[in-house]
Amino acid sequence: MHFTEWNSSRLVRNSMRRGKRRNLLTPSTFSLLHAVDFADRFIYQILPPLRAGMIVLADRYVYTAFARDVARGVHPDWVRGVYRFAPRPDLTFFFRVPIDVSLERLLAGRAKLKYYEAGMDLGLSTDLVESFRLFQGRVLEIYDQLAQEFDLRVVDASHDIAGQQKVVRRMTGEILREYDHQRARNRHGSSATAR
């Protein structure tokens, strides 16, 4: 099993920091910097374990960009084109919460919303919380469309964690059944050859 997380590659960390600190990012550069980050992790962290037959668990994938960057105003076909090198996951969960719940959870964990996560760069409102509501409202709307388009499995994330885990494990188990069969076959096959 291998785990990878959005926006964690070292390659563009400094540009991302510089851009975010000085509010230099435009919807396109925001999108492309995240694409570099993703591509870097895709090539070094996602592709090799997949080729080796391992399971990769990704905390966010291209759909984050499809939702967020389009909410910022880039063309939906353009961002899909940029990420064309990334294969479709075998299973994608979309943990869905109403805006009020995500707002509440974020503010419980830290003092303030971040400039870009609140979509302040779009000038929707001068008030951070209001801007967050408007921007994340758009993001959520697009996610709902993506769920249809790409068959994302929607998990109601306003429920308790144990309940969500149960759903996630059941669906993952279904997908992995075939994978387990195949592994068993491979093991059997390779030991047969060894003999």
Add this chain to the structure above:
Amino acid sequence: MAAQPPHAKRWHGHGLPYLDEKPLPGHLIVLEGTDGVGRSTQVELLRGWLELEGYAVSNTGWTRSPLLSKTIAEAKAGHQLTPITFSLLYAADFADRLEHEILPALQAGFVVIADRYMYTAFARNAVMGADPEWTQEVFGMALVPDLVLYLEIDVDTLVPRVVRGKGMDYWESGLHLALSSDIFDSFQNYQRRIIAEYKRLAHDFAFITIDARESINKIQAELRAHVSEYLRRAQGGLQPQADGPSKPKV
């Protein structure tokens, strides 16, 4: 005086749909050509001349964005880049300059001279083995320039220029492609491929090809002739001179 005709600018692909459509009365002129062909020298000469002719000129060059230039330099110093990340970094640099330098200057009516443009990425990516269709899609946010002047050279003429100039460097020799362990062979091989790609692009995107084997002055004179003609057509800007285009002041 007759009203200036509006300049029909268009995007290479989907463009930047989030921007308000504002008129772009300026002119976007691109100089393309491989490494060491003399682009930067010609850009400087063109700029000086256009300013003397009374134009407000702004120039922009590949990997010069404040957002990305450092990151690209650092990434090139390491060994982390792959064709995909390379392409996307260049695209990010390009987008940053497009939105913060090129479009504002065009809105203000400047002549923007770009030392390399998206075609550099098209040529390099193709040679690196990135999917050409994908590269075109990524650069769909680009504005199509008004004029592309391509400085064409052959490898045999290029080699002594580069050797006498700043020398052969790792990337310009294509050593990242492992074509050969010998830098000289690799340079020749890589540049030959890049030039072949440019030739195709020149055809597909209607570049004006200039013979870069000529002297600096002769190349400059030819560039000025094309720029004059373009500006005259576009806005009646530069008046034709009795003896043809003005001589380069070099």
